[in-house]
Amino acid sequence: MKIKNVETIVLKQTLDEGVSFAYSQAWYNTRTIMILKVTTDTGIVGWGESFGPAFVNQVIIDKYFKDYLIGKDPLDIEVIWEGLYNMMRDHCSKGNAIEAISAVDIALWDIKGKYFNQPIYKLLGGTPRKKIRPYATGLYRHVLPTDMDVLVEEAKGYQEAGFKAMKIKIGFGIEDDIHAVKAIRExxxxxxxxxxxxxxxxxxxxxxxICQGIEKYDIRWFEEPVPPEDIEGYREVKRHTSIPIAGGEAEFTRFGFNHLLGKRAVDVVQPDCGVTGGISEFRKIAVLASVNNIQCYPHVWGSAIALYTGINCAFALQDFPNKLVQEDMLLEYDRTENIFRERLAKEPLELVDGYILPPTKPGLGIEINEALLEEYRVEA
Ligand SMILES: [Mg+2]
Known part of the structure; x- marks a missing residue:
């Protein structure tokens, strides 16, 4: 089998005024995502996705990776990963180049699954679990300062929809954050x-x-309290609070995670396959997490491709050491407006009693709605 073509597609959805939202760093008014289609000479097609600035990721693949990839055996995933990384390591061993590699790697795993007619999590070693618990990521701000009534209504909506876990966006000031957590917990x-x-x-x-103000509300974790570069800051927060500290969505490759985990800067590590180097690198980071006895849950933000990448990785993660008091495997499930998460797969994800069941189709486990790609495709 040989790679015949590599095509990048940038998708853009403009969010209506009512559904644009803020997190602590910016307002979100548009969704822009880079999707990758890798075609082989057998007719098998693999799909990948990069997190991060879509047009930059597109240029890296189109101008630097494409010629390297065409003619390669797509099952040589590690060889290709190292080849691409070696091409970029002197210049961008973190950042967009790694996000571009991520899309390639995910697409190659999709091809591998389809070639062997198995879901990716099976190829990664199988799953010890029957289901995973998605947590609703939402509770952003639609107006500032925060309208607590709106926030509480949204939280109740997730509860009514069957979610058993949810993540509150904070970062809007000490008082606002504590007030939001209190209101939602109540x-x-x-x-x-x-x-x-x-x-x-x-x-x-x-x-x-903030930890002091919210500890009493039983918080499962506090994610990204400080900037990703501030490893000592992570350690300081972790040392002085009973709330588990999470991070890693802005970290890259096994090399970056080796530092984060080796410093014991987090209690929960959250690699994102679209950021950190794809499924191949996620697997190595999960091993590092296991070596350091730190919990690993996939971070997910993007289209159905990113979602199903996260689902396969979450199923493939092995059990935590405590066999008697077993917490569900948790997966991030963004609930903000995103047509590419909801409609890029022909069949939408169905939760069963609030849980996600293992994919049964080969590769990522989805069929891509190519008409949607054409409808929302934009050029640089
Ligand atoms: Mg986050």
Whole structure:
């Protein structure tokens, strides 16, 4: 089998005023995503996706990776990964080049699954679990300062939809954050698992003030309290709070995660396959997490391709050491407006009693709605 063509597609969805939203760093008014289609001489097609600035990722693949890839055996995934990484390592061993490699790697795993007629999680070694628990990522802000009533209504909506866990966006100031967590905890009750995510809005001392204010609300984890570069800040926050500290969505490759995990900067590590080098690199990071006895849950943000990549990786992660008190495997499930997450796969993801079941189709487990690609495709 040989790679015959490599095609990048940038998709853009403009969000209507009512559904644009803010996290601690910016307002989100558009969705722009780079999708990769890898065609082989057998007719098998693999799909990949990069997180991050879509047009930059597109240029890297079109101008630097495409010629290298055409004619290669798509089953030589590790060889190709190292070849692409070696091409870029002196210049961008973190950032867009790795996000571009991620899309290639995911597409090659999709091809491999289709070639062997198996879901990717099977090729990764199989799954010890029958289901995974998606947590709703939402609770962004549609107006600032926060309208707590709107936020609470949204939280109740996730509860009514069957979610058993949800993540609250914070990073809007100490008082606002504490107030939001209190209001939501009181509205959804004690059984609901709650996480918070500041998207690195703070320094360690401010993050700790928020920890002091929300510890009593039983928080499963505090995600990205400080910027990803501030490893010592992570350690400081972690040392002084009982809330588990999470991070890693802005970290790249096994080399970056080796540092993060080796420093024991987080309790929960969250590699994103569209960022960190794809499924191949996710697998190595999961091994590093296991070596350091740190929990690993996939971060997911993107289209149905990113979602099903995360699903396959979550199923393939092996059990945590405690066999008697087993927490569900958790997967991020973004609930903000995103037509590519909802409609790029021909069959939408169905939750069963609030859980995700293992994919049964080969590769990523989805068929791509190519008409949607054409409808939302934009040129640089
Ligand atoms: Mg996050």
């Amino acid at each position: 509205a959804v009750g004690d059984e609901m698992m709650l996480m918070v995510d500041a998207n690195h809005a703070y320094n360690a001392s401010t993050a700790l003030k």
